[in-house]
Amino acid sequence: xxxxxxxxxPTHPGEVLKDEIEYRxxxxxxxxxxxxxAYSVVNEILNARRPxxxxxxxxxxxxxxxxxxxxxxxxSKYNMQTARADKSIMNTLKSIRKIAAVx
Numbered sequence: 001x002x003x004x005x006x007x008x009x010p011t012h013p014g015e016v017l018k019d020e021i022e023y024r025x026x027x028x029x030x031x032x033x034x035x036x037x038a039y040s041v042v043n044e045i046l047n048a049r050r051p052x053x054x055x056x057x058x059x060x061x062x063x064x065x066x067x068x069x070x071x072x073x074x075x076s077k078y079n080m081q082t083a084r085a086d087k088s089i090m091n092t093l094k095s096i097r098k099i100a101a102v103x
Contacts, residue, residue, distance in 0.1 A: 012074070013052045014050075014052065016066070017045070017071070035062075052071055
């Protein structure tokens with residue numbers, strides 16, 4: 001299928017958000033409070049240990065004016081690259097393709 005335009009490694013949207021709050025001098029705690037989220041939730045997203053949801057993307061958009069749809073695009077791309085790097089999933093897909101080829 002070839003390269004679909006993905007980079008060498010996946011970028012979790014939390015990395016972008018973390019850079020943004022560091023640039024603005026906002027602490028994770030202050031951001032979490034302003035968004036009405038637990039500090040641990042914000043910290044896990046910013047450190048790529050928790051996926052961004054549509055709801056949290058909209059909350060980050062409201063707090064930081066970073067477009068939610070761009071953040072969700074990054075999350076989707078991250079999910080696809082992570083899945084493609086999973087050998088078990090790739091082996092399953094290979095088996096499915098073999099079966100589908102004879103149908």
